[in-house]
Amino acid sequence: MAVRLLAHEVADLCLGKPPLSPLSAASATVRDAVSKLKSSGESYVSVWSCDHSSPPRNNDCGECRCVGKICMVDVICYLCRDENLSSPSSAMNSPVSVLLSKAQGVIRHVEPSSSLLEAIDLILQGAQNLVVPIKTNSRRKLPKSSITSHNGREFCWLTQEDIVRFLLSSIGLFSPIPAVSIDTLGIISTEFLSVQYHSPASSAIGAISCSLADQTSVAVVDDEGILIGEISPFTLACCDEMVAAAITTLSAGDLMAYIDCGGPPEDLARVVKARLEERKLEGMLEEFTISPNVPSNSSSSSDEESLSPTASLPRSGRYSRSSSYSARMVRRAEAIVCHPGSSLVAVMIQAIAHRVNYVWVIEEDCSLAGIVTFSNMLDVFYERLQSMA
Template identity: 65%
Template sequence: MAVTLLSHEVSDLCLGKPALRSLSISSTTIADALNALKITGENYLSVWSCDHNLHHINNQTQNIEDCRCIGKICMVDIVCFLSKEENLLNPSSALQSPVSSIISKVSGTIRHVEPHSSLLDAIDLILEGAQNLVIPIKSSIHQRKKLVQKQCLGSTTTLHNGHEFCWITQEDVIRYLLNLIGLFSPIPAYSIESLGLISTDLHAVRYHDRASSAIGSILDALAKQTSVAVVDEDGILIGEISPFTLACCDETVTAAVTTLSAGDLMAFIDCGGPPEDIMRVVKARLIEKKLEGMLDLLEEVQVPMTTSGSSSDEEFASSPTATLSSSNSRSGKYSRFGSYSTRMVRRAEAIVCHPRSSLVAVMVQALAHRVNYVWVLEDDYSLVGIVTFSDMLKVFREHLPSIEK
C-alpha cells in the first residue's frame, strides 16, 4: 500500500496549481522584474534562459527552442541588491542592472522534473538541495493559444515548446505526506527532540544590531527557506526578520534596512505599515548619510504610514520595537506573551514550538502558517534551534524502507 501511494507521479502534486510567471534572463532589467512583481502580485517569478539551436530532422533544418528555468526572484533579492553600498547612492541606476545580477549562483536549487517522475524521486531531489521542482503542465491547444497572448510588463505565463509549467515546493510535498501520515505510525507521534530534528544551524541577530548587518543572513535564509531570529542579550527570541514578510513589502524597505536596527525593522515591515515615528527617523538618517537617491525613492513610492493617534501611539510606545527615543525605551525589557503555538511581536508572528512537541504537531503548525520552519524554544523562551521541512523530509525518507515491508 505504501509503495503504491508513495510512487505516485509528481505531476499529481501540480493539480490546481497555477502556471508559472516567467522573466527572460536575456532582456530583463531589475526594474522590469520589480514592476512585474508588483503588477502580477506574485511573491516569486521564475527566470528562464532560452537558446535557439538549429537541428537537422528528416533532412530538414528546424529551429528548436531549448528553454530552462534557471532561478527565481522576489522582492527580497531586489532589496538586498539595493542595500549594497555601491547601490545606495543611486538606486535608480542600480535598478537598470540586468536581472542576472540578483539570480542565485547556487546550482541545483531549481530542477526540471518529468511529469511521470515518482514522489520518491522528488523527495530525493529536495534532499539534494532543490528548492523548486519545475514540471510541465498538460493543457489543451486552446488553452495554450490563450496563454501565448497573456503578457504583463515582461512577465508572461511560462509557455515553451507548447508547454506551460508549474513548480512544486517542500510545502507541497509535506502537505501530501501529511495526508499519508498514518502509514508512518508511530514516528509522527515522536517528539522532534527524540527524532533529532532540532537544528542549531540558524541565523540570529541581536535586537539592537544594525539591520544592515543581517543582509547576508537574510539572503541565506531566503535560499534555505528559513528566517533570521531576532534575540536579546540572553538569547531570548524577540521576533524574526522573515524573508517571506520582506517579500510582501516594496523596494522602499531598503531605506529601513539601511538606517534602522533589527528590532525597529520588525516594526517597519509590520503588516499594519510603518509608524510615522519610524518613518521620520528613516528619512532623517538618510539625509544624515547623504543618501538623497534613496530618499527620493522613498518619497516617489510614497510608503503608507500608520496615522498617529492615541491607540497607535500607545501601541508603539508599549511595543518591544519602540527604541527610537529614550522616552519609549523600557530599560532593555521586552514584552513577551503568547503560547507555544505562536508568539506575537506587534502583529508579526514568530511560529514556535517546544522540543517535546510531536513531529505531526509541528508539521500541522508550519503548514497552517505557510512557513517552512518552526523556531524551537525552551520554557524560558530561550532559542534552542529550528525545525525545517527539509529535516522533516529526511526523517520520512529514512523510515520509508521500514513501512514498505
C-alpha cells in the same frame, strides 16, 4: 495504502498548480522583476533562458530552461549593497541576472512521471523548486505569453511546502512517527542565524541573504539569548523594495516593527527619511517614497491566523511592536515557535498554517533552542518511504 502512496508521480502533486509567468534572463532588468512581482501577486517569479532558433521536436520546448527565481528579498539585499545605496536608480536598471543565485541545483527540471521519492531526494539534495511541464489539454487555448516564451508549453513548480502538504494528507500511513516529539526524532538544528535586538539592521544583511537561500529566517535575540522575534524573508517578500532604506537606517528591533503587518508606523517612516537625509543618500529619497507601505500579496491575515491553534512568541513590554495588520498581508511578522516536546505533526501543521518552511524551537524560558525546517521533516519521511519501497 503504502504502495498507493509510493505509486504517486510528480504530476499528481501538480494538479491545480498555476503556470509559471516567465521573466527573460536576457532582456529583463531589476525594475522589470519588481514590476512583475507586484503585478503577479506571487512571492517569486521565475527567470528563464530560452533559445528558439530551432523548432521544438518530440513535444520538447526547445532550449527553454528555468535558470532561477527572484523575490523581493533578492531586490532588497541587492539595493542594500554599499555601491547601490547612493544610486538605487542605476541599480534598478541593472540586468536581472545580478539577482540570480550562483548556487547550483536550486532549480531542477523534472519530468511529470518522476516519483515522489525522486522528488523528495532532489529536495534533500538542495533543490528549492522543481520545475515540471504541465500536461495541458490540446483544445485549451494557451496564453500568448506561453506561446511566445516556451513554444506552447507551460510549466509549474513544486516546493518543499507542496510536498509536505501532500505527505500530511496521508500522515496516518507513517504512524507512529508523526506523534513522536521533534526532540526524540533528533531533527532540531542548533545551527541558526541570529542578530541582536539593538544591533543595526544592516549588520543582518548577510544573514538575511543566507536565510533566503536556506529557506529559514534570522532570529532576533536579546543579550540573554531570549528570542524576541525574527527578520523573516517570508515577511520581507511581502514588502516593497523601499524596505532597503529601513534596513540601512534602523536597528534590528525597529526593522521588525517596520515590516510588521500593514506597513511601518508613521514615526518610523519619518526616522528612516531623516536618517537618509543625514547620510546624504538623496538617491534613495528620490527613488523611493518613504511612507507607510502596503505589502503586495493578497491574502487575509485574519483568515490565515484562524487556520489552526498555533503558538506565537510572547513579548515583553520593552520589545512590544505595532499590532496593526493589513488584510493583504500573508502572515504576521511574528516568530512561530514550538517546544522540544512538540510532536512532528503539530510542527508540520504550524509551519503550513503560517506559510513558512521552519518553526523556531524555544525552551520554557523563551531561550532559543534551535530550528526545525521542512528539510529536516522530509528527511524523516524519506527514510520511512524507502523502507516501504
